[in-house]
Amino acid sequence: MKIKCIVIAILAAALQSCTGEQTKKNDNDIAEIPVLKLVPQDTSLSFDYVADIQAVKNVEIRSRSRGFIEKVLVDEGQKVNKGQLLFKLNDNEYRIELNKAKANLSSAKSAASIAKVELDRIKSLVEKKVISSSELTLGKARLEEAEARIKSARAMIDDANQRLSYAQIRAPFEGIIDRIPLKTGSLIEEGALLTTLSDTQNMYAYFDISENEYLQFTKAGNGRFDQDKQTSLILSDGSVYPLKGKIQTHENIFSGNTGSIAFRAIFPNPKNVLKHGASGKVKLHSALKQSLLIPQKSVFEIQDKNYVFVLGKNNTVKMKSFMPKMRLPGYFVCGEGLNAGDTIVYEGIQNIRDGATIKPVATSQKVLFAQK
Numbered sequence: 001m002k003i004k005c006i007v008i009a010i011l012a013a014a015l016q017s018c019t020g021e022q023t024k025k026n027d028n029d030i031a032e033i034p035v036l037k038l039v040p041q042d043t044s045l046s047f048d049y050v051a052d053i054q055a056v057k058n059v060e061i062r063s064r065s066r067g068f069i070e071k072v073l074v075d076e077g078q079k080v081n082k083g084q085l086l087f088k089l090n091d092n093e094y095r096i097e098l099n100k101a102k103a104n105l106s107s108a109k110s111a112a113s114i115a116k117v118e119l120d121r122i123k124s125l126v127e128k129k130v131i132s133s134s135e136l137t138l139g140k141a142r143l144e145e146a147e148a149r150i151k152s153a154r155a156m157i158d159d160a161n162q163r164l165s166y167a168q169i170r171a172p173f174e175g176i177i178d179r180i181p182l183k184t185g186s187l188i189e190e191g192a193l194l195t196t197l198s199d200t201q202n203m204y205a206y207f208d209i210s211e212n213e214y215l216q217f218t219k220a221g222n223g224r225f226d227q228d229k230q231t232s233l234i235l236s237d238g239s240v241y242p243l244k245g246k247i248q249t250h251e252n253i254f255s256g257n258t259g260s261i262a263f264r265a266i267f268p269n270p271k272n273v274l275k276h277g278a279s280g281k282v283k284l285h286s287a288l289k290q291s292l293l294i295p296q297k298s299v300f301e302i303q304d305k306n307y308v309f310v311l312g313k314n315n316t317v318k319m320k321s322f323m324p325k326m327r328l329p330g331y332f333v334c335g336e337g338l339n340a341g342d343t344i345v346y347e348g349i350q351n352i353r354d355g356a357t358i359k360p361v362a363t364s365q366k367v368l369f370a371q372k
Contacts, residue, residue, distance in 0.1 A: 112146035
């Protein structure tokens with residue numbers, strides 16, 4: 001009987017030892033999972049867009065008449081003022097035409113004087129009934145014809161002066177002269193390209209925004225896109241242009257081919273760093289005040305709905321859906337479904353299930369955004 005009691009005691013001790021080891025083993029099997037406490041914070045929405053940089057004014061200077069280039073009075077790359085003489089064409093032909101027109105005017109005036117004297121003579125004879133009144137009508141017609149010739153001659157002078165002015169080509173505004181392909185002595189036809197003039201004091205940057213991103217910026221602006229929004233310009237070498245620009249305007253229709261809408265920003269260019277035809281990237285920023293940012297690695301989708309695991313009592317996790325307001329690189333901006341102070345599983349969501357118990361390991365939100 002004594003031996004039997006000893007055996008029972010030994011078995012009980014062994015069972016208790018196994019149970020303790022199993023309990024310890026089960027405790028060790030609970031996974032350590034990083035969790036994140038949601039805290040409202042200020043952040044910004046930022047996107048880069050390929051931009052086409054153009055001068056505010058950029059026009060082709062073309063000849064309005066045929067002739068030889070007599071003088072080139074500017075050089076390539078030179079800054080010129082409005083009205084400054086750029087090219088002078090040989091104008092002998094136009095001066096001859098002007099002199100002819102002036103001679104025709106003198107002749108027309110003489111003919112008109114003669115017709116007036118003749119009309120006065122006819123009036124006197126008609127009053128004395130020496131000649132019939134029909135002669136008076138004929139005299140008035142001759143005077144009117146002479147006066148019409150005067151008007152025609154003056155119009156010819158105006159036309160000749162206009163053509164003569166075409167021989168002097170002036171700058172329509174202040175700007176920078178581009179390449180001059182034709183030199184002194186070249187014979188040019190009407191419409192020949194002489195050079196290009198660019199006003200580069202301010203520069204336009206044209207860029208396209210997709211419909212989704214346009215809506216995100218609109219939501220960040222409480223329902224409207226800030227048309228005076230400041231923007232930055234990244235040059236083709238990756239450097240940031242030192243002066244800020246602002247959005248001036250945008251189109252009112254999304255392109256049917258690209259699904260985007262075109263915007264135009266303007267940048268000051270006092271040192272003439274930006275050139276017409278250059279390329280770069282426009283960077284847009286928009287502030288997001290007191291937003292809940294959900295890391296994308298914490299989110300999973302089920303039937304087109306977004307879910308996270310929320311930490312509950314006794315360190316159990318529960319699936320919870322939320323509606324994103326917008327999407328940022330690496331993050332969702334929570335619209336509704338989650339609240340400030342909620343603790344969610346940060347990563348490792350593929351290794352747990354709804355209702356699982358975990359060992360939460362707090363993750364600092366500041367560390368997360370420092371790594372962004």
